[in-house]
Amino acid sequence: MTERLPLIFFFASHLFVSGVLSTSILTIENKCNNTIWPVLFSWRSQVSTSGFALRSGEARAINAPSSWYGLISARTLCSNSTGKFTCITGDCESGEIECPGAYSWSSVTYILFRIDDGGVNSYKISLEYGYNLPITVTPSQSSPACVSSGCMVDLNNTCPNDLKKFSGGTLNSCSSACRESESHENCCTRYFDSKQTCKPTQYVQNFERACPFAYSYAFNDNNSTFTCSNTTDYVITFCPSSIPNITRSSMAPLPGPKDNSQRKLKAILGGLAAVVVFIIVVVIAVVVRAKNARKKSGLNDENxxxxxxxxxxxxxxxxxxxxxxxxxxxxxxxxxxxxxxxxxxxxxxxxxxxxxxxxxxxxxxxxxxxxxxxxxxxxxxxxxxxxxxxxxxxxxxxFMPNGSLDKFLSEKMSTKKDWKILYNIAVGVARGLEYLHNSCVSKIVHFDIKPQNILMDEEFCPKISDFGLAKLCKKKESIISMLDARGTVGYIAPEMFSKSYGGVSHKSDVYSYGMVVLEMIGATNQEGFEASTTSNMSSMYFPDWIYEDLERKQTVKLLGDHVVEEEEKIVKKMTLVGLWCIQTNPSDRPPMRKVVEMLEGSLETLKIPPKPLLNLYVVTETDDSHGTSSLSTLSLLERKASSTFQYTLTDSKEEV
Known part of the structure; x- marks a missing residue:
């Protein structure tokens, strides 16, 4: 029951609605001299469209449903000349005017909306990733906290020279320092997660002066979020003739007696709402427990x-x-x-x-x-x-036309490997995991990273799938409480089997990722073991022969007969990254953000990691598609008689 309580609370938080459900009308108008292509992306609820064209002077009204949480931006300089719809700024990478599916942040101006979120609306103009068009947001109703806001700058004077983006010799956008470098210092991540250690860059300083009420970095000292009643409609104007002149004092006047009484009333209503939520949670917990006693189904059709x-x-x-x-x-x-x-x-x-x-x-x-x-x-x-x-x-x-990575490796890479494609796949998967661990709305640990769960689109862009074993965590949660091992045999981290190796965390995904990378380069194949000159095969742990090859500078054996310098560097880089990721101690493994840096950085900066202090056992799966129910071990000599096998690491004294 305790394991299901987070899900129950999640149910309750979505069931309780403060106030009357309502929709807001978002009117998007184009006052630019050229056509723009607005983008509407939804994280919660959905609007009727995700992208369309607006010629100069045109406008379009969109109904934003209750509980909608999403963003609005605009693309410029778009064309379909190559048969695929692309834009110079704000391209959502869908290849078409609509922008369905995933969304990748671009160096453009954004507006983030929350409609009827706890009985109020809110919006924020964000320059965190860059700027491409001037914009204003005008609410239909006004109040001290609900005012018109906007951002209009002279890019030549405001954008730092090293962040300016040109097309055909014309300046069209400005990329933020975070977007351009993705460094911890500029993005306020990792060790630079406080105002004392993460300082505003020149980009931030310039745009804060020009647009003081726009959000430009994690530690803005202004209030960039504007809250309105849940019945408010909005006009979003791209390329307005002017922007409203607002000040801090006009936004937050000192409360008078009437305001104080209203605040007291809101406080009382807030307390009552909390009581109602608590009662709902208790009732749902009782109902779910009763249902589980009668029937083993935790799903509720209505909820x-x-x-x-x-x-x-x-x-x-x-x-x-x-x-x-x-x-x-x-x-x-x-x-x-x-x-x-x-x-x-x-x-x-x-x-x-x-x-x-x-x-x-x-x-x-x-x-x-x-x-x-x-x-x-x-x-x-x-x-x-x-x-x-x-x-x-x-x-x-x-739909992913190029199928899963395991089929790709077995069918299309069996004769000659395209190392550039494999490298791009490794980088893409690393970026996806980094997003899940650090940038998603909730921190997500996948727990089943393997080639079968990595799918590829028509351009071999990898996408992580199958989140059946995933676990949602609090952002600051490092160690995850687990009642049983989860994952697929051959990719499960040692700490999933025994606490003696460390606590289960997002580093367990890092281990699985490392095993996938080593499989991509062929390090876990039978040929790799047989290629080793070591005679004592019964005690050989597969990274041993990799380390020996690295010391002898013989990584070329993975490349076959045709070797080029660029391919050799790719293989060595992937090898080193894979070995760092499968370190026995979770604390010795790099976080995925560091893995991305290692893959995209210079090979010369990568050091050979220490050898994991484990013996190799080949583990076979006897039941359960996820490989968690029954496991058995074979020696390396015995595995030659087995037609199907996968690898995992386990201490010789530890029973799985």
Missing amino acids: IEAVVMLRRYSFEKVKQMTNSFAQDIGKGGFGTVYKGKLPDASGRDIAIKILKESKGNGEEFINELVSMSRASHVNIVSLFGFCYEGSQRAIIYE
């Missing part, structure tokens, strides 16, 4: 839509989208994946995972929905919806 802000489809609609499940594109212990099409004007290709009937209480189903619906990144598979109808459960996500 699931409140928890997962995604479109819900009937099973009949799922059947129609897949043409009666005509095209099977993959199978696993979880169920079967079918190809289909979205039932809208786009007719976009999708993948629909039909889950097997759950033996437990459906936590994996909820995990995957909640985790993936909260994640929005170019290297994370995008979810479009789900089906939950009795025992029928399905997850609908974007």
